[in-house]
Amino acid sequence: MTKQSRTTIADVARRAGVSKGSVSFALNDRPGVAPETRARILEAAKELGWTPSLRARSLSVGKSFACGLVVGRSPDVIAADPFFHSLIAGIEDEFSVAGQVLVLAVATPGRHESVTYRGLAEDKRVDGVILTDLRAGDDRMALVRELGLAAVTLGVADVDSPYSSVSVDDSAGVRLAVRHLAELGHRRVAHVAGPDAMLHSSRRKHAFEQAAQDAGIRAHAVTTDFSAREGALATEALLAGELRPTAIVYSNDHMAVAGLGVAGRLGLSVPDDLSIIGFDDTELGRYVYPALTSVATDAREWGAVAARTLLAAVGGEAPVDIRLAEPTLSVRGSTGPAPTELRGIRRA
Amino acid sequence: MTKQSRTTIADVARRAGVSKGSVSFALNDRPGVAPETRARILEAAKELGWTPSLRARSLSVGKSFACGLVVGRSPDVIAADPFFHSLIAGIEDEFSVAGQVLVLAVATPGRHESVTYRGLAEDKRVDGVILTDLRAGDDRMALVRELGLAAVTLGVADVDSPYSSVSVDDSAGVRLAVRHLAELGHRRVAHVAGPDAMLHSSRRKHAFEQAAQDAGIRAHAVTTDFSAREGALATEALLAGELRPTAIVYSNDHMAVAGLGVAGRLGLSVPDDLSIIGFDDTELGRYVYPALTSVATDAREWGAVAARTLLAAVGGEAPVDIRLAEPTLSVRGSTGPAPTELRGIRRA
DNA sequence: TTCGGGTACTGAACCGGTTTACCTCCGGAC
DNA sequence: GTCCGGAGGTAAACCGGTTCAGTACCCGAA
Numbered sequence: 002m003t004k005q006s007r008t009t010i011a012d013v014a015r016r017a018g019v020s021k022g023s024v025s026f027a028l029n030d031r032p033g034v035a036p037e038t039r040a041r042i043l044e045a046a047k048e049l050g051w052t053p054s055l056r057a058r059s060l061s062v063g064k065s066f067a068c069g070l071v072v073g074r075s076p077d078v079i080a081a082d083p084f085f086h087s088l089i090a091g092i093e094d095e096f097s098v099a100g101q102v103l104v105l106a107v108a109t110p111g112r113h114e115s116v117t118y119r120g121l122a123e124d125k126r127v128d129g130v131i132l133t134d135l136r137a138g139d140d141r142m143a144l145v146r147e148l149g150l151a152a153v154t155l156g157v158a159d160v161d162s163p164y165s166s167v168s169v170d171d172s173a174g175v176r177l178a179v180r181h182l183a184e185l186g187h188r189r190v191a192h193v194a195g196p197d198a199m200l201h202s203s204r205r206k207h208a209f210e211q212a213a214q215d216a217g218i219r220a221h222a223v224t225t226d227f228s229a230r231e232g233a234l235a236t237e238a239l240l241a242g243e244l245r246p247t248a249i250v251y252s253n254d255h256m257a258v259a260g261l262g263v264a265g266r267l268g269l270s271v272p273d274d275l276s277i278i279g280f281d282d283t284e285l286g287r288y289v290y291p292a293l294t295s296v297a298t299d300a301r302e303w304g305a306v307a308a309r310t311l312l313a314a315v316g317g318e319a320p321v322d323i324r325l326a327e328p329t330l331s332v333r334g335s336t337g338p339a340p341t342e343l344r345g346i347r348r349a
Numbered sequence: 350m351t352k353q354s355r356t357t358i359a360d361v362a363r364r365a366g367v368s369k370g371s372v373s374f375a376l377n378d379r380p381g382v383a384p385e386t387r388a389r390i391l392e393a394a395k396e397l398g399w400t401p402s403l404r405a406r407s408l409s410v411g412k413s414f415a416c417g418l419v420v421g422r423s424p425d426v427i428a429a430d431p432f433f434h435s436l437i438a439g440i441e442d443e444f445s446v447a448g449q450v451l452v453l454a455v456a457t458p459g460r461h462e463s464v465t466y467r468g469l470a471e472d473k474r475v476d477g478v479i480l481t482d483l484r485a486g487d488d489r490m491a492l493v494r495e496l497g498l499a500a501v502t503l504g505v506a507d508v509d510s511p512y513s514s515v516s517v518d519d520s521a522g523v524r525l526a527v528r529h530l531a532e533l534g535h536r537r538v539a540h541v542a543g544p545d546a547m548l549h550s551s552r553r554k555h556a557f558e559q560a561a562q563d564a565g566i567r568a569h570a571v572t573t574d575f576s577a578r579e580g581a582l583a584t585e586a587l588l589a590g591e592l593r594p595t596a597i598v599y600s601n602d603h604m605a606v607a608g609l610g611v612a613g614r615l616g617l618s619v620p621d622d623l624s625i626i627g628f629d630d631t632e633l634g635r636y637v638y639p640a641l642t643s644v645a646t647d648a649r650e651w652g653a654v655a656a657r658t659l660l661a662a663v664g665g666e667a668p669v670d671i672r673l674a675e676p677t678l679s680v681r682g683s684t685g686p687a688p689t690e691l692r693g694i695r696r697a
Numbered sequence: 698t699t700c701g702g703g704t705a706c707t708g709a710a711c712c713g714g715t716t717t718a719c720c721t722c723c724g725g726a727c
Numbered sequence: 728g729t730c731c732g733g734a735g736g737t738a739a740a741c742c743g744g745t746t747c748a749g750t751a752c753c754c755g756a757a
Binding site for chain 2: 060067094121229290292
């Protein structure tokens with residue numbers, strides 16, 4: 002019973018009758034190895050069931066073969082957001098075939114974001130990172146650059162960024178929503194937006210206001226932190242205001258469902274008294290009552306393309322800006338014709 | 350301008366006037382280093398801002414300093430389940446201070462679970478894994494053992510397991526729910542369960558049936574895949590049955606919300622005609638109308654304890670079985686007194 | 698015939714730590 | 728005075744790959 006240790010490149014070299022170097026060359030498809038020698042080496046490797054040790058490779062080539070995703074929203078908010086899961090599934094679609102691995106880190110109130118990035122970089126745990134939830138004047142690009150990591154941003158940054166970006170034109174989605182409402186005769190619409198500091202949420206908000214203006218209808222927006230709680234509070238505030246909107250567009254499905262709850266509590270009928278539109282088109286939205294009309298983006302595809310782009314960047318390719326397909330609007334029961342004045346009067 | 354390369358242990362050794370070995374010893378708190386020498390070494394390291402290279406350490410000690418979590422549910426289902434995010438946040442609470450990292454892998458229909466585990470193990474990307482969603486006769490324990498990984502299971506396995514487990518007695522939560530309904534006068538209750546193959550969902554189901562029997566009330570359970578879609582279908586089936594239940598306990602909040610949607614569609618009032626109880630006590634459940642009564646477990650704590658336990662196992666400690674605090678029941682508006690017979694007759 | 702240049706391959710250095718074998722010195726026991 | 732054991736420390740091997748400097752050989756051109 003000899004001490005059984007992992008087979009190494011030396012074993013393969015011995016078996017194929019060549020040097021370690023040749024084995025390495027053969028495996029990495031480098032020139033300078035005769036075809037029959039290469040075949041013999043691969044054959045030997047297969048016979049021994051040998052796979053190069055990632056750790057050793059990692060040490061000598063100075064790469065980790067892993068990329069990171071730092072999730073920065075507060076746990077409660079993110080816990081409810083299906084977007085991330087779809088995104089991660091998409092990333093994995095790409096990584097798993099590329100032999101890469103996804104390192105997930107969570108920044109919490111007690112553990113600052115920059116510390117988290119720094120930790121990943123100092124230990125060289127990852128070769129690159131995916132930056133989500135871009136903020137206005139986001140300092141992460143500078144941080145990540147200082148740390149010497151590759152990166153890809155989800156959405157285009159508003160500051161100079163040396164990194165590739167992959168984006169979805171969610172403004173187009175918002176426009177679809179507003180146009181849909183305008184066609185249904187709504188003249189007073191509102192938007193429950195995410196934090197102003199987040200680029201995509203402020204972009205949606207502006208798109209909303211612009212689209213409403215273009216349609217010649219009155220618009221009002223309220224800012225939240227994306228949570229169901231604030232979604233509900235915002236809805237209450239809007240409905241208590243003097244110019245009560247007849248339709249509300251939410252920046253995610255989660256808040257839209259909470260808005261539905263508020264309507265129920267107030268005895269309002271959706272969509273007869275109030276139309277509601279969500280964002281993300283989650284599965285749950287299809288099964289609430291009434292089913293949510295929602296803007297649909299393909300988060301999984303987004304993740305996959307982002308992953309591919311990041312790997313290209315890690316491989317040294319020049320940055321690119323990729324634009325994905327425009328969102329669509331899934332129309333369901335939560336939107337309907339604007340209430341008539343008659344109806345409005347009767348309620349008063 | 351000299352070629353600036355990372356400072357290494359040799360630089361520190363030179364600066365402190367000792368050998369590489371001593372630096373290593375000093376850093377790992379090993380005996381055989383005089384106190385003042387150790388101090389000098391640490392001082393030198395600090396001056397140079399040196400941190401040992403994880404990659405080099407990884408190669409020589411044969412550890413990855415990372416653990417894995419393979420998410421096996423279908424993306425759509427998991428996308429909506431807030432449980433995982435809280436769990437991950439808890440894991441990270443522990444890992445981030447231990448210098449560990451979480452590798453997240455997603456098994457999809459196209460990429461089988463065992464392949465995913467195998468990939469992580471072959472490349473020695475992780476030292477251990479966290480096993481969630483245990484199934485009846487789960488083959489992952491054998492697989493993981495064969496792969497030589499450490500592990501911790503969430504919940505106690507029904508097969509022989511050499512691994513530590515961390516569990517929550519969700520049966521107790523189900524009992525709270527049933528007792529609550531019994532006290533409200535419900536005599537016909539139903540349960541919308543997750544897949545029978547999943548240990549925790551079948552356990553909840555049995556607990557439900559047992560608790561109903563103990564309370565002397567009629568119980569019926571339907572199996573689903575945890576998705577909103579199947580939650581809705583199950584609800585429809587239950588309400589169309591001849592012995593329509595007056596209350597339904599769901600195995601997660603997500604399905605409970607879908608159930609609420611079905612009730613709305615059918616024109617049933619919750620809780621007057623039907624009481625609904627969820628599981629997980631998610632944020633969203635508090636803002637639907639009526640707010641969900643739900644069984645609350647502390648997923649984040651669960652994650653943290655599981656992480657700690659896994660690290661102990663990686664460190665060679667003997668397996669333990671840890672039981673966390675029992676769930677509680679958050680009572681809200683979705684449960685109320687059972688409809689009276691009179692009311693039942695009037696409906697007919 | 699000689700020389701140049703490309704191809705195939707080898708051996709050793711290297712990545713940056715950990716670990717082991719061994720050496721020296723010192724104090725205490727006999 | 729000698730012997731022993733432990734504390735403090737060093738040099739080199741080792742983890743398992745990649746990469747670079749060289750060497751041997753062959754072919755075609757001058």
